[in-house]
Amino acid sequence: ETGVTQTPRHLVMGMTNKKSLKCEQHLGHNAMYWYKQSAKKPLELMFVYSLEERVENNSVPSRFSPECPNSSHLFLHLHTLQPEDSALYLCASSQDSRAIYNEQFFGPGTRLTVL
Amino acid sequence: LAKTTQPISMDSYEGQEVNITCSHNNIATNDYITWYQQFPSQGPRFIIQGYKTKVTNEVASLFIPADRKSSTLSLPRVSLSDTAVYYCLVANTGRRALTFGSGTRLQVQP
Numbered sequence: 001e002t003g004v005t006q007t008p009r010h011l012v013m014g015m016t017n018k019k020s021l022k023c024e025q026h027l028g029h030n031a032m033y034w035y036k037q038s039a040k041k042p043l044e045l046m047f048v049y050s051l052e053e054r055v056e057n058n059s060v061p062s063r064f065s066p067e068c069p070n071s072s073h074l075f076l077h078l079h080t081l082q083p084e085d086s087a088l089y090l091c092a093s094s095q096d097s098r099a100i101y102n103e104q105f106f107g108p109g110t111r112l113t114v115l
Numbered sequence: 116l117a118k119t120t121q122p123i124s125m126d127s128y129e130g131q132e133v134n135i136t137c138s139h140n141n142i143a144t145n146d147y148i149t150w151y152q153q154f155p156s157q158g159p160r161f162i163i164q165g166y167k168t169k170v171t172n173e174v175a176s177l178f179i180p181a182d183r184k185s186s187t188l189s190l191p192r193v194s195l196s197d198t199a200v201y202y203c204l205v206a207n208t209g210r211r212a213l214t215f216g217s218g219t220r221l222q223v224q225p
Contacts, residue, residue, distance in 0.1 A: 042214075042215040107158050
């Protein structure tokens with residue numbers, strides 16, 4: 001138990017569906033992150049959220065839309081995904097995003113399958 | 116971004132010391148080096164972090180030479196439960212960028 005929870009753990013969706021992934025951290029951290037982990041590829045940082053700002057990887061398609069209503073909750077809204085978006089989506093948190101190298105605490109991930 | 120290169124896999128036996136080396140030739144002055152461990156169906160877990168020379172904690176040591184173009188994670192006396200994928204991470208705070216390596220799959224045999 002890392003203090004970071006993710007729901008759902010598994011999700012199967014069609015390309016026309018709209019779904020959301022949820023992440024919650026109970027560590028009092030100020031920064032939260034979304035990562036994508038595809039088979040045989042390195043972890044890819046998608047978005048960084050902190051109290052001050054959002055930082056995103058410019059290569060992330062617009063069909064992924066993050067939302068961070070407060071410092072404890074993070075969502076990833078999904079719409080019109082493609083089969084190649086099937087992957088493990090990991091949420092993480094850390095004390096301060098300005099020191100991005102600080103220890104990050106990862107959730108268990110959501111295994112997403114796009115049909 | 117500093118690109119990292121690690122061996123794809125390594126095999127070891129229980130009780131042995133395991134050293135995993137990561138190359139990061141383009142590391143920047145303000146980059147830190149961090150290692151994570153990942154088990155199947157779990158998120159990565161922080162192991163150790165360093166900037167230069169040697170860092171040691173209760174589970175591992177991290178060796179970083181003066182030029183910082185590589186780093187070596189050392190796991191003393193591995194056990195079966197150390198079977199996992201180990202990631203080398205170079206983090207650049209200035210540009211809010213992270214570069215994970217492809218990971219090294221360590222298999223520990225009895």
